Amino acid sequence: MKLYGWNCWATTSPPTVRSLLDLREQSRPDILFLSESHLNKDNADVLRRKLGFDFMSIDESDGRARGLVLFLNSDNKLISDYVNPNYIDVVFETSGGVSWRFTGFYGEPKWEDKHISWTCLHTLSNRPVLPWIMIGDFNEIMFLDEKEGCNPRPPRMMQDFRDCLTDYDLHDMGFIGDKFTWRRGELKERLERAVCNTEWKIAFPMSVAVNEQHHRSDHRPVVVNIEYHDAQALVRRGGGRKFEARWLAEESVEEIVKTAWEKAKLLGIAPTLATRTNVVHLDLHDWDRNTLKGPKKRISKLQKELETLKQGPSTT
Secondary structure, three states: OEEEEEEOOOOOOHHHHHHHHHHHHHHOOOEEEEEOOOOOHHHHHHHHHHHOOOEEEEEOOOOOOOOEEEEEOOOOEEEEEEEEOOEEEEEEEOOOOOEEEEEEEEOOOOHHHHHHHHHHHHHHHOOOOOOEEEEEEOOOOOOHHHEEOOOOOOHHHHHHHHHHHHHOOOEEOOOEEOOOOEEEOOEEEOOEEEEEOHHHHHHOOOOEEEEOOOOOOOEOOEEEEOOHHHHHHHHHOOOOOOOOHHHHHOOOHHHHHHHHHHHHHHOOOOOOHHHHHHHHHHHHHHHHHHHHOHHHHHHHHHHHHHHHHHHOOOOO
16 A cells, blocks of 8 residues: 655646656555645546546645645545645544554644644644554654755754654654655755654554655655565565556557467477466566566656756756
């Protein structure tokens, strides 16, 4: 299961919608939380259908700023949801009957309004204790090394944030990827993060937070992969190479299978069902890697190279 949080900065623009469609196709998030969506209910429902989600929960924008929306699929059994201009807080139940909480959070950006963010966290903490994870743009950093450029953040503000998380048993999950989730000019900060309580860490010990690449926004999406370590172990063992149902939608798949089926005899392999199936299996994955995924991989490589250049020292 993958849980996404992204300050997308206006999903009303066609480039942002295209980025969300790409994200949906490539990463297939199970839950997608968007802040600064600039969406009303009708527009959000149009986007929901485009992205292929079954349900949504929304705090509507006035059309010019703010706005939160949470998209999810029907396999996430929704028990309850609470909506506020700063958060969408929901309780789910897994197929095994385990209940857990997800909160998509958006912190106040203005210094004089930070107390509103911490009051919201206090309100959220008063709900029943469950495995709880929170992802979002907190608009605050915890430590000085989470910022580069411009004036340093006042220590009191960072301390208030740290104290708030500690008081409510919320722990920073760390990250894989670039530390800085927001960049504008020479200023870089880690404003987005995932935090969770002790119950979550016990219930989902394989979870990892990843700071992904920028997508049409100066904020990075943060994704929590609940089975990250399990997936990595499977890759190391050489597993996970299975038949992909999406191949059936390709016109050339039938020809790939027929060619591979006959190739076993030409290679001198005894034409048993097991050996022929193995040759087909290998050829399908080669075709998938080189033909279907090849262009996307090249685009991804170029995006990563561009990202590396962006992370380098700014020049004038």
